[in-house]
Amino acid sequence: MALLSPERYFSRISSIDIQRDLMGAGFGHVLLDVDNTILSRATHDIPRDVGVWLGKARTAGVEFCLVSNNWHASVHQLAGVLDVPVVGKSCKPLPQGFLLGLAKVGGTRKNTVVVGDQLLTDVLGAHLVGLPVYMVQPLVEVDLPHTMALRNFERAVLGNRRPEPVSVVADDPSRQTP
Known part of the structure; x- marks a missing residue:
């Protein structure tokens, strides 16, 4: 497992x-990043398709834990609304946030995947503790200044890699491969 190479790369969580x-x-089990993965930095809302996806995943039996570097009360409020555990101030890519998330969700390295939008926090951190990662493109281009600077590094590392095409989903015939 290359430290900065996600196992899978998607256009968005849905x-x-x-x-x-x-x-x-x-x-x-899914350890889930918050900002620009499920929560838009531009509107501070969960886009409709993301909310629907989260609901379907929970109905299917997927258990989530939010793992965020965010230290504001809003990340804990979001966890309350979603009724999922949260690790705030996780200091990604350091291991402790991921390990605490694993414990909170009752997962193991074999049955848990990390989903996030950043190479240097989500992908690197997950790989440092031996967890697989599904990377998603950020929901919007709006982000914190230091994150925007890191996006240039991400583009260089990802090179020509593009998100996987969306396939037809059996329970949603309106979604088709582009």
Whole structure:
């Protein structure tokens, strides 16, 4: 496992097929980044497709824990709204936030995947503790200044790698491969 290479790369979280890419791959637990993964930095809301996806995943039996570097009360409020555990101030990419998230969700390295939008926090941190990572493109281009600077490094590391195409999903015929 290359430290800065996600196992899978998707355009957004709702492009991850719950049955095939999570349950079928043995992942019943997800450590989930917040900002620009499920919560738009531009609007501070969860986009509709992301909310629907989270609901379907929970119905399918997926258990989530939010793991965020965010230290504001809003990340804990979001966890309350979603009714999931949270590790705030996680100091990603350091291991402790991921390990605490694993403990909170009751997962193991074999049945847990990290989903996030940044190479140097989500991907690197997960790989440092031996967890697989599904990287998603950020929901919007709006972000903190230091994160925007790191996006240039991410583009260089990812090179020509593009998100996987969206496939037809059995329970949603309106989603089709581009």
